[in-house]
Amino acid sequence: MTVTHETQTPEAVDPASLHTPVIAWFDQHARDLPWRRPEAGAWGVMVSEFMLQQTPVNRVLAVYEQWLARWPRPADLAKEAPGEAVRAWGRLGYPRRALRLHGAAQAITERHGGEVPTEHAQLLALPGIGEYTAAAVASFAYGQRHAVLDTNVRRVFARAATGIQYPPNATTAAERKLARMLLPEDERTAARWAAASMELGALVCTARNEDCSRCPIAEQCAWRLAGKPAHVGPARRGQTYAGTDRQVRGKLLAVLREAVTPVPQSALDAVWHEPMQRGRALDGLVADGLVEPLENGHYRLPLT
DNA sequence: AAAGCGTGGTT
């Protein structure tokens, strides 16, 4: 049987021997991020998780602060027009996240009395919340015991436990099983471990230019002990962007974000020369609920 | 289940 990078058996690792050094390292080196402060609350944690989906911390910080100042509770956002959420989202990218966060705020207001739900299943049922975000909110905001598998943690586990440079493109059952095996039994320790292992991946065990000299578990790292073998397997999915519908959508929505009043078709036509692709992109934005077409041929961010 | 979905900094 061929052993691929996806089915490779993890080295025998003693979970407990990882928890203590990683958590101790976290105590020393954790960044002071606003959503980690007590006053952030579950809503702050949830907002940060939406914004951090595929978007770097540095770009999120300013928008996060403005967002929480303007909408300090889910109900505050829920009563706004969805277009205001899209506008406030600014240039974070993937603006459908803004729409979903707005929808999640409405659901929280209607179904959960305005409080971010504590149960993983209830979180998972909210728009824009998947496996990772549900676990992250439950763990970071409520101190619960969940395997929190984001790209950072997956990379740390791939290296430290499995001995490979990069995890598979999509999260596998084997990764989930490993994450559950490594999760501390004690709830408080598990929540600490989730944040600590993620931070380790973000600051030290990075995708490129990892710094093993600063790693608290370098001596136990299967990948390092194996001589840091180079990644084998399918290349990571490339994200071509230039000339795609995504780029056109971005340009169209940028015009609408800046506009205070509805925008004429001509203003949108100016952002892209090719009419077919331009029309397809605009139709897509309307279908997604990111843009509202008016009777008079003008467009705006959605009021409802 | 593979593809689509933004944006900008780094290498």
Add this chain to the structure above:
DNA sequence: TAACCAAGCTT
């Protein structure tokens, strides 16, 4: 410079 990378979700 083109490719890679960044706390994923949805269909």
